[in-house]
Amino acid sequence: MSGQTPVFDWHETLWERLQQLRRTGRLPHALLLAGLPGVGKLQLANRLAAQLLCREPGSLGACGECQACHLLDAGSHPDIRRTTPEGESRVIRIDSVRALTEFIGMKSQYGGYKIAIIHPADRMNRNAANSLLKTLEEPPEKVLLILVADRASLLPATIRSRCQQMAVAAPSREQAVSWLEAQAPELAAQAALLLPFAGGAPLRALRDAEQGVPEKLERLASQLGDTASGRLGAVDAAASWPKEDQALLLELLTYLVQQLVRNDGDGTVLTPPVHLPSRPDPLMLHGYVDYLYRTRGLSDRSLNPQLAAEDLFVRWVRLNRQAGTVRASSA
Numbered sequence: 001m002s003g004q005t006p007v008f009d010w011h012e013t014l015w016e017r018l019q020q021l022r023r024t025g026r027l028p029h030a031l032l033l034a035g036l037p038g039v040g041k042l043q044l045a046n047r048l049a050a051q052l053l054c055r056e057p058g059s060l061g062a063c064g065e066c067q068a069c070h071l072l073d074a075g076s077h078p079d080i081r082r083t084t085p086e087g088e089s090r091v092i093r094i095d096s097v098r099a100l101t102e103f104i105g106m107k108s109q110y111g112g113y114k115i116a117i118i119h120p121a122d123r124m125n126r127n128a129a130n131s132l133l134k135t136l137e138e139p140p141e142k143v144l145l146i147l148v149a150d151r152a153s154l155l156p157a158t159i160r161s162r163c164q165q166m167a168v169a170a171p172s173r174e175q176a177v178s179w180l181e182a183q184a185p186e187l188a189a190q191a192a193l194l195l196p197f198a199g200g201a202p203l204r205a206l207r208d209a210e211q212g213v214p215e216k217l218e219r220l221a222s223q224l225g226d227t228a229s230g231r232l233g234a235v236d237a238a239a240s241w242p243k244e245d246q247a248l249l250l251e252l253l254t255y256l257v258q259q260l261v262r263n264d265g266d267g268t269v270l271t272p273p274v275h276l277p278s279r280p281d282p283l284m285l286h287g288y289v290d291y292l293y294r295t296r297g298l299s300d301r302s303l304n305p306q307l308a309a310e311d312l313f314v315r316w317v318r319l320n321r322q323a324g325t326v327r328a329s330s331a
């Protein structure tokens with residue numbers, strides 16, 4: 001196997017479907033691989049691309065030995081092109097798609113497939129998507145465009161309808177845990193914290209583990225309990241989250257509060273548990289979730305990060321204080 005294309009056992013059903021299409025010459029000219037971040041969509045795209053370019057492919061993928069495989073591993077195969085957001089920008093612009101279209105229009109150097117991978121395809125801006133549409137409408141022979149998207153619904157319907165869409169699902173919990181354990185044995189013990197936060201997506205769970213998510217999730221859970229009961233001040237809680245962790249703080253907080261909403265405000269059943277002085281009012285919790293979503297929608301530079309973090313905790317404390325008042329006055 002080629003070193004660049006790991007094989008994930010939760011892709012097997014999908015892989016078999018792709019193989020059937022390949023064997024019978026019915027591969028579409030455009031494939032849209034959609035699914036949560038961290039389920040290995042790009043790796044699946046790479047595996048298929050490697051197989052199609054390989055001179056001696058097997059049913060599991062590329063041989064890893066032939067000249068085509070060596071060129072691919074070295075990043076110098078002339079019949080494949082990847083389009084991703086360039087530099088600091090987070091969008092794929094029309095110039096990138098034009099270059100891709102030009103590439104697609106040229107003859108294959110090795111006489112086989114020409115492959116274009118667009119990742120993440122849901123980051124194409126409107127002009128870029130329109131430009132791609134023309135290629136999708138009149139695709140040349142032996143061309144495969146693979147669009148990889150976390151949120152396929154963000155793509156224009158005109159693009160989606162011209163692609164064969166395949167959903168890349170997250171594995172079962174057992175598969176995910178054993179894959180994590182194979183990466184690092186200690187991850188099996190953290191799976192209960194990692195996997196739900198990652199939506200069950202193993203590659204994302206692994207990335208999260210490398211960023212210390214389990215410890216940070218536990219820290220935040222205890223801060224939520226401590227600030228709600230007045231043992232910890234909102235400003236001190238906020239100060240423990242450095243600037244580079246602000247986006248993660250917001251994500252972790254949204255996750256925990258949503259769990260709380262789902263469990264009727266009972267924090268003791270969450271993983272990790274949140275020990276609150278009293279159950280927050282459901283309406284106020286919903287309002288807080290709305291506020292978190294609005295905050296996530298704001299541009300990163302619009303607020304002083306420290307003040308933004310304090311605001312999160314101050315509102316949380318206020319919500320819990322009101323919960324206590326509501327309870328006291330209704331008792």
Ligand SMILES: [Zn+2]
Binds near residue numbers: 054057068
């Ligand atoms: Zn090969």
